Amino acid sequence: xxLSTTAIAAVLALSLTGGVVTARTATTQAxxxxxxxxxxxxxxxxxxxxxxxxxxxxxxxxxxxxxxxDLTLDPANPSASTLTATVPLADV
Numbered sequence: 001x002x003l004s005t006t007a008i009a010a011v012l013a014l015s016l017t018g019g020v021v022t023a024r025t026a027t028t029q030a031x032x033x034x035x036x037x038x039x040x041x042x043x044x045x046x047x048x049x050x051x052x053x054x055x056x057x058x059x060x061x062x063x064x065x066x067x068x069x070d071l072t073l074d075p076a077n078p079s080a081s082t083l084t085a086t087v088p089l090a091d092v
Contacts, residue, residue, distance in 0.1 A: 035073075035075075039072075040070055047065045068085070
């Protein structure tokens, strides 16, 4: 079984949207107006869910629930933003 790094990163990024703890509710859709700062994944709400096709007949679905992640966001310079995520090896 092999998962691509891009797929894992995409799933993790999507999971962060539901698990980021912020001091206020999002009030804009404009990226430049998003508050800069460091955001942490809420461990009680964060998980990575993934799917692997099995010979074209079925799909195996799995989850990593003991993940942690930090996002340092710079909306003025998105390429300077960083995302650090950890999945315990015992869960793989």
